[in-house]
Each structure stands twice: as C-alpha cells, then as structure tokens.
Amino acid sequence: MPLTEFNLIERYFAHKDPRRDDVVMGVGDDCALLKVPAGFELAVSIDTLVEGVHFPEGTSPEAIGHKSLAVGLSDLAAMGATPAWATLSLSIPEIDEPWLQGFSSGLFALAKKYQVQLVGGDTVRGPLVISMQVHGFVPEDRALCRSGAKPGDGIYVIGTLGDAGLGLRVVQGKSSANKNDADYLRKRLDYPSPRIETGLSLRNTASACIDISDGLAADLGHILKASGVGATLQVDQFPVSDSLRNTVSLDESIRLALTAGDDYELCFTVPMEREAALEELPVSCTRIGSIEAQSDLRLLDANNLPYPMERNGFDHFRK
Amino acid sequence: MPLTEFNLIERYFAHKDPRRDDVVMGVGDDCALLKVPAGFELAVSIDTLVEGVHFPEGTSPEAIGHKSLAVGLSDLAAMGATPAWATLSLSIPEIDEPWLQGFSSGLFALAKKYQVQLVGGDTVRGPLVISMQVHGFVPEDRALCRSGAKPGDGIYVIGTLGDAGLGLRVVQGKSSANKNDADYLRKRLDYPSPRIETGLSLRNTASACIDISDGLAADLGHILKASGVGATLQVDQFPVSDSLRNTVSLDESIRLALTAGDDYELCFTVPMEREAALEELPVSCTRIGSIEAQSDLRLLDANNLPYPMERNGFDHFRK
Structure with a gap:
C-alpha cells in the first residue's frame, strides 16, 4: 500500500474520539484487539454503499459518512445491541481532501453520538465503494431475532x-x-x-x-x-x-x-x-x-x- | 436489496462448512451473534481487494476467493491469533454464476482449512470490489504487536x-x-x-x-x-x-x-x-x-x- 494511504488513515480516521476502554489496540497494527464483556454476545454486521446505487451522485460527503455508519447501527438496533466499534473499508478513485474531510466529519459525528470507536480500516484506490462493519454487545440469549413472531402478535x-x-x-x-x-x-x-x-x-x-x-x-x-x-x-x-x-x-x-x-x-x-x-x-x-x-x-x-x-x-x- | 441478492447469498455463501459452536447466529438476521471465549481478546482486520489494483484482470475467481480470505488470515497470523470468523462484502457488476461458484469454492477451501466460518455478508451491484473482515482470538496480553522490537533483536x-x-x-x-x-x-x-x-x-x-x-x-x-x-x-x-x-x-x-x-x-x-x-x-x-x-x-x-x-x-x- 502506498505511503499516501497510511497518511490518509492517520489524518482522517485514526485516533479520533471516542476512545473506549475495551479497545486494547485500535488503528495501527495488523489487527485491532478488542474485549467483549463477559456475559455478552458480539453482534456484527457489514454493509456496503455504492455511489449511484445506495446514494445518488452528488450526495454530500458528510451524508455519505453518516449513512455508512447509520445503516450498520440500524442493524445493531434491530438486534437490541449496544454499539461499540466499527471498521471501515474505503475504496476511493482519488485522494480528494475536502471529500475525505466531509466524509470523516459526518462519520465521526454519528460515531460520537453512540460512543462507537473506529478500530480499523483499509483505504484503497478504486471506484467509490464504502464498506463498514459495526460491532455491538447484547446480553447472552437476549438478542432480538427475526424468528420469534407468533400468531396473534x-x-x-x-x-x-x-x-x-x-x-x-x-x-x-x-x-x-x-x-x-x-x-x-x-x-x-x-x-x-x-x-x-x-x-x-x-x-x-x-x-x-x-x-x-x-x-x-x-x-x-x-x-x-x-x-x-x-x-x-x-x-x-x-x-x-x-x-x-x-x-x-x-x-x-x-x-x-x-x-x-x-x-x-x-x-x-x-x-x-x-x-x-x-x-x-x-x-x-x-x-x-x-x-x-x-x-x-x-x-x-x-x-x-x-x-x-x-x-x-x-x-x-x-x- | 433485490430478491436476487438474497438468493445469491443463500446459494453461494450461507450455511457452508465449517459450522462453529461459538456462532450463535450466522448469516440470516440483521447481525451475526458470536461468542468470544473467556480470557481471549478479539483480533479483527478488514481488507479490500480491487480488480486491477490488488489482482490483475483475468485472475481466476477461485484465486480471488482464496486471496480475499488469505490477506486477512495473514493479518491474524501476524498477531499470533487463531482464526474464527469472516464477513464478506462483495460488490459485483453482474450476477455471473460461474464466477460466483469459483469465488465461493476458492474462499471456502481456505476457510475450511483454518476452520473459519463465514458469519455475515452483503452483496451489492457495483464495480468489482471485495472487502473481507476476519476475526480471531488471542490470549489476553499475548498478541504479537509491531511495537516490541528492541536493539539487538x-x-x-x-x-x-x-x-x-x-x-x-x-x-x-x-x-x-x-x-x-x-x-x-x-x-x-x-x-x-x-x-x-x-x-x-x-x-x-x-x-x-x-x-x-x-x-x-x-x-x-x-x-x-x-x-x-x-x-x-x-x-x-x-x-x-x-x-x-x-x-x-x-x-x-x-x-x-x-x-x-x-x-x-x-x-x-x-x-x-x-x-x-x-x-x-x-x-x-x-x-x-x-x-x-x-x-x-x-x-x-x-x-x-x-x-x-x-x-x-x-x-x-x-x-
């Protein structure tokens, strides 16, 4: 990966608030190291947004940053999970600093609201495609699943x-x-x-x-x-x-x-x-x-x- | 998401071996539900492959499937972590069944070798971009980090x-x-x-x-x-x-x-x-x-x- 990618992650995505106690190692090594609290299951969901498919061309970078995280948090909400961490894979055609600044600010405004720490990521050159995985906690055997509906409900x-x-x-x-x-x-x-x-x-x-x-x-x-x-x-x-x-x-x-x-x-x-x-x-x-x-x-x-x-x-x- | 996506995940990515005991819920709900064993940290890494950047055009779908998982497993290896789960985000320009079959077989051959269960994914229509997150376990405070080298080593x-x-x-x-x-x-x-x-x-x-x-x-x-x-x-x-x-x-x-x-x-x-x-x-x-x-x-x-x-x-x- 080119040095530019490294700098880009450092500048726009690493070391942002919030910092969580359950993150042993965030951005900056081969893997993030994370602690799931005892008695909880880990809930994870990965979603991908493609320009022209999941958001119209011309959507503001702030909105794209917000939405990239929001769709995953919505999956956590649907399971009854408490949000904790996110990872980001960002494929971008060029290093456009105003775009990255906007994307980052939209993303971290929402991350801060729900105390979600960005713990890892990969930035590559390619068509604009954004994948984000969210991670949350739910007490054992207490998740809201799709399979529990009964006649009369x-x-x-x-x-x-x-x-x-x-x-x-x-x-x-x-x-x-x-x-x-x-x-x-x-x-x-x-x-x-x-x-x-x-x-x-x-x-x-x-x-x-x-x-x-x-x-x-x-x-x-x-x-x-x-x-x-x-x-x-x-x-x-x-x-x-x-x-x-x-x-x-x-x-x-x-x-x-x-x-x-x-x-x-x-x-x-x-x-x-x-x-x-x-x-x-x-x-x-x-x-x-x-x-x-x-x-x-x-x-x-x-x-x-x-x-x-x-x-x-x-x-x-x-x- | 169109119904075709649902069928596609079902056919090529859901319910494949191995099935792990620590997966409470795999593919098929808003989130996967996972159990990290007590005394272990969760190691995660996300990587993205773009055609023409991370593999040359004309690379076989089997090789792309293999490599998509291998690059993440290599990050787990570098931390001294035992592999457990993976999630896949697949952006593909069209539903090309032979390609998907090849990609899936390359991916799951390696997954089986290291007992990695695919627990979640998202498939969208877009340029060919593949993101995969891997998840593994490492005993608390025992991960191999980048920061421990000392003069004389x-x-x-x-x-x-x-x-x-x-x-x-x-x-x-x-x-x-x-x-x-x-x-x-x-x-x-x-x-x-x-x-x-x-x-x-x-x-x-x-x-x-x-x-x-x-x-x-x-x-x-x-x-x-x-x-x-x-x-x-x-x-x-x-x-x-x-x-x-x-x-x-x-x-x-x-x-x-x-x-x-x-x-x-x-x-x-x-x-x-x-x-x-x-x-x-x-x-x-x-x-x-x-x-x-x-x-x-x-x-x-x-x-x-x-x-x-x-x-x-x-x-x-x-x-």
Missing part, C-alpha cells in the same frame, strides 16, 4: 415510512415537492437515524424485530419467513409524514410505505400481553397489523376490504 | 521474498520466465499461504511481528517506527526462490525482496536469548539482519559494505 413500526424512497425520487426529478417537503424528504434519505435506544427498549418486549432497509413488505417478509407465519396489514394505519402526504396520492403513499427502502426504521412484533410496555418506548410506534398462522402477507383497507395490491403494480413482491 | 522472515511481485510482472508481460518458474511465481501471487501456525508458534518467541503485504522495507519500517528503533539488513541473506533467481539479476532480486508486496510472509524480531526457540517453528525462517538503536534502515552487502539503494531506484522508501 401485533406488528408495529417506529417513525414514518416511505420518506427516504420519496426523497430519492425528488432528488432524481421523478417527483416534485415544495421546498420544505423536499428538504425534509432529502434529509430522511441522507441522514437516517438508527433507532438504537428503541432497539434496547424492545429487548424485553418484542418477539421479533428487523430494520426497514429494503421496504416494509420485503423486510416484514423476512420476519414472516424466519418465523413461519403470515400477516395482515391495515394500509390505512401506515404512518406517513406530512411531507409525504403533501407530495403524493394516498395510493402512492401506501405503495411507498410498503416498498420503498432506506428508511431504517424498525418493524417489530409484540405479543398481546406485552403491548402495554410499548408506552415506555423512547419514540412513538404505530400498530399496523397482526401476525397470523396463515402464510403470506394480506392487506386490508380502512373498510377491512382486501386492498388490491395490483393497483399499484407491486404484486410481484408477494411470492 | 534479530530480524527474521519466513519463506521467500519477492515472488508475488515478480509473478505480477510476469503476468503483465514486463518480465519473462520459463514456464515452470512462471507457473510457480503466478501461484505465489494468486494463492498466498497465510502463516497461521507460524504466528501461533511465535507468540512465545517474537518481540514484534508483521506480515509482508507491502514489501519488506515498508512493512519492517512499520515495526521500526512503532518500536522507535532502526535496523541493518544483510541483502545477501534475503531468502529468494530458485524461480526468482532464475528469472532476474541479483540486484533485481534484492529490489524485489525489499519492495515487492503481496508475499504475505511474516517478518518478525526475536531477542537473542530466545533465538534457539526458532528451531521449533513449523517452517524454516531466515535471519536477515538486526535491530539497532539508531533510527532508519541500513543495508549491507556480502562484504559488509553499504549496499547502495540508489542503484535500484528505491531510495524514496526511506523517509
């Missing part, structure tokens, strides 16, 4: 759905929104907020949990498959933002809520006897349906009539 | 130096070799052998250790800097293969040994009183010089005269 989501997907369409010029709404939607696309505190709160409450990176239908589908169950959703209950409602039709808002990715909210299931505990969550959640023994996903409208998925052209997700 | 390397660098030049048509030598050098480039057993053996013996990924001068330089020392090397002692000797001049062999990367051998330092223990290493090693209090790197020839680095045009590495 309520299905909940945090926050609002479809904002990031609509934000992307606005950026691409495929939808138009007023300036305030466009700004809000763009912020939801560029700066997703990992639901760490909510994930921790749900450890005692939820029977299954996932983060919504690929759209509600796809991600809830992973819970249904892993749990061997089905579900009915009430489309009129989908939580959508004012900005989304201002910008698209009702049918389109339902389609976005069901199929648009990148919101990084949590979708989780809760047994009826534990639903009261949801009042103590740090953010409000919305009940959007219930788990059933019958497989597959069904949609009902406000009149409890089947909602015709074909109308929005997304029948193909049901397979 | 001997400097050693495992195996032979410069083969991979010359192999690349042969592939690129910049050097010509007879077929046997070309095959050998190409194999050294494509299928590096991580020195795991040697790294474990060195835990009681070496004062500092690094793997040679960027060339002896650069990597030994990291030890010198981290340890606050300098060194003198005897260039006539550099271990080189018959194939390298057959193909290039003596001066060129020295230049390759000093500056060519990708050999993934170990370079380590040993206090004089422990040098006898090296006879028990699983592979033979070569003493190439010694650590000195005076900073910087000096080279001596067979007559103990200064070897003029300028002659080979690599004076720039000394900075």
